[in-house]
Amino acid sequence: MADFAGAFLQSLGLIFGGDAELWAIVAISLKVSLTAVAFACLIGMPIGAWIAVGRFRGRRGLIVAVNALMGLPPVVVGLVVYLMLSNSGPLGVLQLLYTPSAMILAQFILVTPIVAALTRQVVETLNDEYADQLRSLGVSRLRSVPALLWDGRFALTTAVLAGFGRAIAEVGAVMIVGGNINHVTRVMTTTIALETSKGNLSLALALGTILILMAFTVNAAVALLDSASRRVIHV
Amino acid sequence: MFDRGISSGFQSDETAACSGDAALLSVSGLVFEIAGKTLLQIQSLDIPAGGTTVIMGPNGAGKSLLLRLMHGLLPASQGSIRMTGKPLTAALCRRQAMVFQSPVILRRSVRANVEFALAANGVPWRSRRKRALEVLSATGLGNKAKQAARSLSGGEQQKLAVVRALATEPEILFLDEPTSNLDPASVLAIERLLRAASAAGTKVVLVTHDLGQARRLGDEVLFLHRGQVVEQTPMKRFVDAPVSTEAAAYVSGELLV
Numbered sequence A: 001m002a003d004f005a006g007a008f009l010q011s012l013g014l015i016f017g018g019d020a021e022l023w024a025i026v027a028i029s030l031k032v033s034l035t036a037v038a039f040a041c042l043i044g045m046p047i048g049a050w051i052a053v054g055r056f057r058g059r060r061g062l063i064v065a066v067n068a069l070m071g072l073p074p075v076v077v078g079l080v081v082y083l084m085l086s087n088s089g090p091l092g093v094l095q096l097l098y099t100p101s102a103m104i105l106a107q108f109i110l111v112t113p114i115v116a117a118l119t120r121q122v123v124e125t126l127n128d129e130y131a132d133q134l135r136s137l138g139v140s141r142l143r144s145v146p147a148l149l150w151d152g153r154f155a156l157t158t159a160v161l162a163g164f165g166r167a168i169a170e171v172g173a174v175m176i177v178g179g180n181i182n183h184v185t186r187v188m189t190t191t192i193a194l195e196t197s198k199g200n201l202s203l204a205l206a207l208g209t210i211l212i213l214m215a216f217t218v219n220a221a222v223a224l225l226d227s228a229s230r231r232v233i234h235v
Numbered sequence B: 001m002f003d004r005g006i007s008s009g010f011q012s013d014e015t016a017a018c019s020g021d022a023a024l025l026s027v028s029g030l031v032f033e034i035a036g037k038t039l040l041q042i043q044s045l046d047i048p049a050g051g052t053t054v055i056m057g058p059n060g061a062g063k064s065l066l067l068r069l070m071h072g073l074l075p076a077s078q079g080s081i082r083m084t085g086k087p088l089t090a091a092l093c094r095r096q097a098m099v100f101q102s103p104v105i106l107r108r109s110v111r112a113n114v115e116f117a118l119a120a121n122g123v124p125w126r127s128r129r130k131r132a133l134e135v136l137s138a139t140g141l142g143n144k145a146k147q148a149a150r151s152l153s154g155g156e157q158q159k160l161a162v163v164r165a166l167a168t169e170p171e172i173l174f175l176d177e178p179t180s181n182l183d184p185a186s187v188l189a190i191e192r193l194l195r196a197a198s199a200a201g202t203k204v205v206l207v208t209h210d211l212g213q214a215r216r217l218g219d220e221v222l223f224l225h226r227g228q229v230v231e232q233t234p235m236k237r238f239v240d241a242p243v244s245t246e247a248a249a250y251v252s253g254e255l256l257v
Helices: A002-016 A020-053 A059-069 A074-085 A100-136 A141-151 A153-168 A172-178 A188-198 A201-232 B013-018 B063-070 B110-120 B125-138 B154-167 B184-199 B211-217 B235-240 B245-251
Strands: B023-034 B037-048 B052-056 B078-083 B096-099 B172-176 B203-207 B220-225 B228-234
Touching: A002 A201, A020 A059, A020 A100, A020 A141, A020 A153, A020 A188, A020 A201, A059 A100, A074 A100, A074 A172, A100 A141, A100 A153, A100 A172, A100 B096, A141 A153, A153 A201, A172 A188, A188 A201, B023 B063, B037 B063, B037 B220, B037 B228, B052 B063, B052 B211, B063 B172, B063 B203, B096 B154, B110 B125, B110 B154, B125 B154, B154 B172, B154 B184, B172 B184, B184 B203, B184 B211, B203 B211, B211 B235, B220 B235, B220 B245, B228 B235, B228 B245, B235 B245
Parallel strands: B052 B203, B052 B220, B096 B172, B172 B203
Antiparallel strands: B023 B037, B023 B078, B220 B228
């Protein structure tokens, strides 16, 4: 217990003392996860909105598939991305394995279904309310997508934050495709796993504390956005 | 208040045809069925250009359904609907506008709501804001232009829905019980808008249960019962001496089912 207390106090020292290594790891984590989430939003939101407003054969099946992909096992995604990026894989020529780009790709695959599925839910609910009015104004299904995404912007922020939460806390995929290389691909979660196994609890606890604070921040942001949306646009 | 000639962008010989005595909307052999049940069956119906046509009838008579069919929101099972003599197409439907019983207000500012309708109608972005502010000022909503539209009262939201529809300078404005849940002041504000629109040349087609409102606004009445047109007659005659027994019962306040 005394060891744990000591390690925790040391971890606070690392956080508030501005430990360069710790904050470099945090920076790489944020860079990788924010980039992955940005790409996931660029692809996932239009896909989700298209599924929401589209009327085509197999739509129900597609919704089930996208919802199921929200629970993709990270290690399986890591394995698949590893096989694709390895020298003998179809994308091996790109030489991306053990780079932040590979980690971004893995997290993008994990986060995109989350963003798409949540966007589909938000846009479909909004479309139920708007459909007749938009058609009355002569707006086609395709052209209604930007309007629906804009009017659902506050609710969609929840989707973005949920995706970020998944990405920043993910360990299995980035460990496999990133290789946990110091100062290059070492992120918070992989560092926690490594340092715990080495018995360096203070750094692991410091990173764990930051990770938990991020989770709280994300949830607080969701709650604040919810109340702001009610105040600003009267959802 | 509304000048359909200013920026409608589709003034043509078709518009000219609307201003004559010819039917603006013609319905022929119209049938609408769901699951084998016929909900609406109209052999022939002409709605003239100009003025206000009020559609009345008990619940389930097919009033809203007829409105939606004439606005192209629903496809007919059989028959045809023509506007200015031409089959109803998406392009022709864009020369119409509709206001629903519960106003569908976009989650953005009052001005942005109007701008959206103008954008959908092909008004260039440079002139949208100016045009939106002009319309809002002319209708007493100018001081609320920057306000979140959904923070308006129910009456103001419905007024905004009417203003938004009229901003596109439609040839025909359909309204489905637009004042059914509003207080008298809001009803008055909306009726003023409808009178101004009608005076400016927009054909108003209004569904209402309110006989008083029908008398205040209507030039003619289309009375529906059980999915069929029972009577189409000038307003005064409908009130004073309705021909059909159903309309007579309705006007006298009897319960018609």
